[in-house]
Amino acid sequence: MTNVVTLDQVYKTYDLGEIKVPVLKGVNLKIKKGEWVSLMGPSGSGKTTLMNIVGLLDTPTSGNYLLNEEMASAKDDDDLSNLRNNHIGFVFQTFNILPQLNAWQNVALPLNYSTQNQTPRKIAMELLDKVGLKERATHRPNELSGGERQRVAVARALSNNPSLILADEPTGNLDSKTGKDVLELFEQLHSEGITILMVTHDTEVAERSQRIINILDGKIA
Amino acid sequence: MKILNLLREAWAEITLQPFRSFLTALGIVFGVGAVIAILAISEGAKREAVSQLEVLGAGTIRVRESDAQANSTSNGVGTSGVYVQTRGWWGFSGLSGSMGSGGPARPLDMKDLEAVKGLEGIDAAASERTKEVSLPGSFGDISVTVVGTTSDYLKIQGLKLQEGRFFDSLDIESRNKVAVIGPKTRGLVFGTGQAIGNIVRIDNVPYTIIGVVSPKDWSGVTLVQIRDTGKDVYIPVTTMAIGTSEYPVGLNEIILRLKSGENPVQWGSIVEKIVSIAHPAGAFEVIVPEELLAQQQELQRIFSVVMGLIASISLIVGGIGIMNISLATVIQRTREIGIRRALGARKKDIQAQFLSESFLISVLGGAVGIFLGYALSKAVSSYAGWSTAISGVGVVVAFSVAATVGVIFGWWPAKRASEMPPVDALRHE
Ligand SMILES: Nc1ncnc2c1ncn2[C@@H]1O[C@H](COP(=O)(O)OP(=O)(O)OP(=O)(O)O)[C@@H](O)[C@H]1O
Numbered sequence A: 001m002t003n004v005v006t007l008d009q010v011y012k013t014y015d016l017g018e019i020k021v022p023v024l025k026g027v028n029l030k031i032k033k034g035e036w037v038s039l040m041g042p043s044g045s046g047k048t049t050l051m052n053i054v055g056l057l058d059t060p061t062s063g064n065y066l067l068n069e070e071m072a073s074a075k076d077d078d079d080l081s082n083l084r085n086n087h088i089g090f091v092f093q094t095f096n097i098l099p100q101l102n103a104w105q106n107v108a109l110p111l112n113y114s115t116q117n118q119t120p121r122k123i124a125m126e127l128l129d130k131v132g133l134k135e136r137a138t139h140r141p142n143e144l145s146g147g148e149r150q151r152v153a154v155a156r157a158l159s160n161n162p163s164l165i166l167a168d169e170p171t172g173n174l175d176s177k178t179g180k181d182v183l184e185l186f187e188q189l190h191s192e193g194i195t196i197l198m199v200t201h202d203t204e205v206a207e208r209s210q211r212i213i214n215i216l217d218g219k220i221a
Numbered sequence B: 001m002k003i004l005n006l007l008r009e010a011w012a013e014i015t016l017q018p019f020r021s022f023l024t025a026l027g028i029v030f031g032v033g034a035v036i037a038i039l040a041i042s043e044g045a046k047r048e049a050v051s052q053l054e055v056l057g058a059g060t061i062r063v064r065e066s067d068a069q070a071n072s073t074s075n076g077v078g079t080s081g082v083y084v085q086t087r088g089w090w091g092f093s094g095l096s097g098s099m100g101s102g103g104p105a106r107p108l109d110m111k112d113l114e115a116v117k118g119l120e121g122i123d124a125a126a127s128e129r130t131k132e133v134s135l136p137g138s139f140g141d142i143s144v145t146v147v148g149t150t151s152d153y154l155k156i157q158g159l160k161l162q163e164g165r166f167f168d169s170l171d172i173e174s175r176n177k178v179a180v181i182g183p184k185t186r187g188l189v190f191g192t193g194q195a196i197g198n199i200v201r202i203d204n205v206p207y208t209i210i211g212v213v214s215p216k217d218w219s220g221v222t223l224v225q226i227r228d229t230g231k232d233v234y235i236p237v238t239t240m241a242i243g244t245s246e247y248p249v250g251l252n253e254i255i256l257r258l259k260s261g262e263n264p265v266q267w268g269s270i271v272e273k274i275v276s277i278a279h280p281a282g283a284f285e286v287i288v289p290e291e292l293l294a295q296q297q298e299l300q301r302i303f304s305v306v307m308g309l310i311a312s313i314s315l316i317v318g319g320i321g322i323m324n325i326s327l328a329t330v331i332q333r334t335r336e337i338g339i340r341r342a343l344g345a346r347k348k349d350i351q352a353q354f355l356s357e358s359f360l361i362s363v364l365g366g367a368v369g370i371f372l373g374y375a376l377s378k379a380v381s382s383y384a385g386w387s388t389a390i391s392g393v394g395v396v397v398a399f400s401v402a403a404t405v406g407v408i409f410g411w412w413p414a415k416r417a418s419e420m421p422p423v424d425a426l427r428h429e
């Protein structure tokens, strides 16, 4: 099995001029293809920081990051954008879907930035069907419940057929019932062989995954 | 992302807050409106100039007796009167002639015509000595203008014959009693019957009609006071002077036509100088239609300059307005920028997105501005009496100006949006 994520001695220090905030202090991590990994740790321990690096939104201060066994460090901004577009699907705690677009347009958004020629509407409709929101395709986000919004976000994360889903507390803003619905969706994705890295504070949620890793003092314990 | 996609998204964004978008574009609306109005006015002035010169004939110079003398000449030249110097339109002749010790001014005469006719730039010259007379018509007496002139008259006035011939230099030398009549004269005196070969009696002298002139519409000419030539009767100027003892023959007007390519204003001033030698007391004016047009257009040019200033200020203010709103929008939509970047938008995608919004808002403002400019030019033409014309070129220019302003002033905010680090943008509340 190939490694989708390989972190090798990754350091991240936030430079605030006078003050330097070291957050990651030598993180080593491997995630295999098809794995579902939960990332836990106290607030402020650097979970989001780590997710940003894995998601190619941020670069490590030092250390190496390999996505699909390929060096991701030292790529230029356009290349990183294309890698995000082609390989990574984000699901955020606050959904982060655009209010001015309807459900299917939100789902199709990543396809706008793809170089491949695709049929955005068709793909979006199929994915909305998959997350059980086919009937809501033309609804605006303010016409959807929190759980529905998060399912739109999951559908969006899948639209470019990514090799890795990064979910930062995807159930954090949901009540336990809708949270469970969303988790079931992740279980389904996992069963389809999609690689998932999920941040959570909830041990119950974490236990659904195959592997739980803890971040403490800037290192994976 | 494809351009069409970008514009569709920009459209959605703009129409989300239509009133705010309208206010953003207001400067562009006024700027483009002013640009359209300027172009419409200058285009209208140009077209009017062209049409007036077409009727008058380009490159004509008219030496006219000034008004105070008009009556005396048509009643028979030579009666003394008070001659008033009319200031030439370029104003250097002054009033010294009539105020000075030069004595009463003499009327224009054939000698003046001979003096300027030979000038290098002059192609042809004709005299006009007019007199109102009554002719017996089929429905009672009709009043016509008898014009004593020379053989080049038709060519100079841009008139054509519909029947017969015009008199030639031989007729003039021999003082033949021949006449060429205008179309209205012909109709009023002869109806549909034969005109050529018939006799008209002017002051009891019989003239044989040898030709009839075609109608010409002078009504579009506002620059120069001009007679309707329909009711004219042309006779040789030399014949007209028979029975008067005057020598040389007095004239009301000398009309000159320049060779093509000659400058009417320059030759106008040369002609004025030459005629002044024989007429130190003035009593004549030199009329150059091109000069009058230029004078009339000077006013429109000043208007255009003022409007141009308003236009540029409006466009700059409009552009700054767009920049200002764009910057605010970028900050407002920081989170969205972060999301789009996370989903794979490159810097240039973000830049293109915001740029197409300011572009589209400008172009829409430009479209509204075109209507405003159209209304403005209509208002100006009905208020100031200037003719205006909206040209396709004007619309294209206005559109390009609007688009350019949108792109220039939208550039920096869009650039800023694209330079935002994705992580910071995503953390933005
Ligand atoms: N852009 C930044 N500049 C400076 N410090 C930052 C920045 N981003 C994060 N930090 C700091 O880094 C530390 C880790 O933050 P991070 O958001 O990764 O924590 P977390 O584990 O995701 O916390 P939570 O569970 O509350 O989401 C925090 O102390 C935070 O203040």
Ligand SMILES: [Mg+2]
Pocket: A047, A048, A049, A168
């Ligand atoms: Mg976090």
